[in-house]
Amino acid sequence: MIEIKISNLSNGEFNRGVFAVQDIPKGTLFHSAPVIPYPNEDHEHIEKTILDDYAFSYGANHTAIVLGYGSLFNHSYTPNAEYDIRFDKHSFDFFAYTDIKAGEEILINYNGEVDNDDPLWFLDNEKD
Numbered sequence: 001m002i003e004i005k006i007s008n009l010s011n012g013e014f015n016r017g018v019f020a021v022q023d024i025p026k027g028t029l030f031h032s033a034p035v036i037p038y039p040n041e042d043h044e045h046i047e048k049t050i051l052d053d054y055a056f057s058y059g060a061n062h063t064a065i066v067l068g069y070g071s072l073f074n075h076s077y078t079p080n081a082e083y084d085i086r087f088d089k090h091s092f093d094f095f096a097y098t099d100i101k102a103g104e105e106i107l108i109n110y111n112g113e114v115d116n117d118d119p120l121w122f123l124d125n126e127k128d
Helices: 040-046 050-054
Strands: 002-006 016-020 029-039 055-057 062-066 081-086 091-096 105-108
Touching: 016 105, 029 040, 040 050, 040 062, 050 055, 050 062, 081 105
Parallel strands: none
Antiparallel strands: 002 016, 029 062, 029 091, 055 062, 081 091
């Protein structure tokens, strides 16, 4: 249902994103990504590595590395996907927030909520 391809939105070292292989109707669960959680106080070690760019908040006391394609979605303030943290399954479940067409890049809001337009730590207060 999804694949990794070169993204025109990403200008980082890897320039990749997650794309729909087929049409994905609004509300569809299209990816369930397992996580590796760790206590927030251990994050100081992760901050010294490239993994810092891929870490997600995981509740009040933990941070997590999201596996699968979970850490490869690019950001948008007008995302076409959203995610739910499933603590019971230790996963992030990704759903289509809008209808997503085959070939379209799948985007999430890095702030966690679809309509949260708070500035991101790496964008110098710019919005897309």
